[in-house]
Amino acid sequence: MSQPSRHVMSVDFDQRNFLDDYVKRLHRVIAADDRIFSEISATSATWLRTRERGGRVIFIGNGGSAGIASHLAIDLSKNASVPALCFSDASMMSCLANDYGFEDWLAHALRLSAREGDCLVAISSSGRSANILNAVAKARTMKLDVITLSGMSADNPLRKLGEINYWVDSRSYNIVETAHQFWMMAAIDLIIGRAEYPAS
Numbered sequence: 001m002s003q004p005s006r007h008v009m010s011v012d013f014d015q016r017n018f019l020d021d022y023v024k025r026l027h028r029v030i031a032a033d034d035r036i037f038s039e040i041s042a043t044s045a046t047w048l049r050t051r052e053r054g055g056r057v058i059f060i061g062n063g064g065s066a067g068i069a070s071h072l073a074i075d076l077s078k079n080a081s082v083p084a085l086c087f088s089d090a091s092m093m094s095c096l097a098n099d100y101g102f103e104d105w106l107a108h109a110l111r112l113s114a115r116e117g118d119c120l121v122a123i124s125s126s127g128r129s130a131n132i133l134n135a136v137a138k139a140r141t142m143k144l145d146v147i148t149l150s151g152m153s154a155d156n157p158l159r160k161l162g163e164i165n166y167w168v169d170s171r172s173y174n175i176v177e178t179a180h181q182f183w184m185m186a187a188i189d190l191i192i193g194r195a196e197y198p199a200s
Helices: 013-030 033-053 064-080 091-101 100-112 128-141 173-192
Strands: 057-060 084-088 121-122 145-150 164-167
Touching: 013 064, 013 121, 013 173, 033 121, 033 145, 033 164, 033 173, 057 100, 064 084, 084 145, 091 100, 100 128, 121 128, 128 145, 145 173, 164 173
Parallel strands: 057 084, 057 121, 121 145, 145 164
Antiparallel strands: none
């Protein structure tokens, strides 16, 4: 429970209604059911299998999804002891995008850095980002396991491309991204076996 603020502001009727609806929207999309439990369990198992065969989990995304990808790679490596990385280096991105085009830079990053036995986690709220789709296609030629996270339209192309495919039934970018991060954090904590542990 949050502690009282020293500067408490009253919330007007419209703001309260907006926030009430907002929280309900998030709760609706992350509500637990057997399908999502199965996907989270399968994700944890895939990551552990990746570690056992000497592979790494590679997270990719654009914008907010890139931020989530970086966070997940750090937590999976540090807290769950599963080697992970994220293509977030600005020099790498600008070099490969300049040489091969933005739609193909992630595919070329995989070509340079990934190896058979790795697992790709591809995050795109819309499920339609060309560079993410091209990276998944490259991952397939390299025989990587693929996990996808998308939202928005139920028929987005990314949703069909992985062994495990998460989809958020929402058209709000913030809710889609929050659900993606929540589910992946749950998969990490499932490996750890605890929801609460020290940062170090």
